[in-house]
Amino acid sequence: MSIESSFIDSALRGWKSNVDRTAKLFGALTEEQLLQEVAPGKNRLIYLWGHLAASSDALFPLLGFGARLHPELDSIFISNPDKSQNTPTGAELKRIWVEVHDALWTAFSKLSPSDWLQKHAAVSEEDFRLEPHRNRFTILLGRTGHLAYHLGQAKLAQQQ
């Protein structure tokens, strides 16, 4: 494996590990447990899960892979707060989770090292010239951290 590919391999392992841990934790909860709040007065577990699914789904256009698979998740789990919208069931989210992450994995696997360093869709050509770190690879690392951040919260609630 080339040096460049080794860095991508590490990052993809980290991503996959967090995706799998998230699926395992939420997938083991009952529909009733998913409706519990992470902490008193805070978001429900179903909202955290849907928020992470919506964030992953948003990677398709952001990374130039094409249209989103589930744009309907945005108004439920990103642009509106918890308890303001009807949410899908856990069974539906489980199916969506697999669908989105399988398709992302396929798209990730096709990128070369230099593809990973191309700009993402939310930065202009001009800004990217000044800030070349605003690339696909940085997005991958950032979203991995985002998964870990909310996974830690869900773990806390699960153990209560």
Next chain:
Amino acid sequence: MSIESSFIDSALRGWKSNVDRTAKLFGALTEEQLLQEVAPGKNRLIYLWGHLAASSDALFPLLGFGARLHPELDSIFISNPDKSQNTPTGAELKRIWVEVHDALWTAFSKLSPSDWLQKHAAVSEEDFRLEPHRNRFTILLGRTGHLAYHLGQAKLAQQQ
């Protein structure tokens, strides 16, 4: 910047961002707030902070940078559970946090791309030949995720 260096740059930005967010969150808490539990019956905030400081300090030998600066943190924050040991104050942890992360940053900055792909100290030469992803770079990404995981938990407690 070379392709290899770009991947390291992204990873170091992710590390630094999480180190800084952690310092900011915990550094803003009073000594009294640090003694509060993250959730009922769970670890206190001071324990999470010390646990993260101890984990970072453990990177010195793990990544081949030399001896730990604060090995005494281990029995307090890693090998023993919360509330079983006397803990340093928040003021002390704040000083330790800066000391450890400044020294790590200096050590990180000296590594070349191929240095990042060398094995870490907790894997044997033999295992490393079979699993070359068990390198310094993977450790950096994993510890960044570990920071984000507990940062999410602390954020939840902070807002209560």
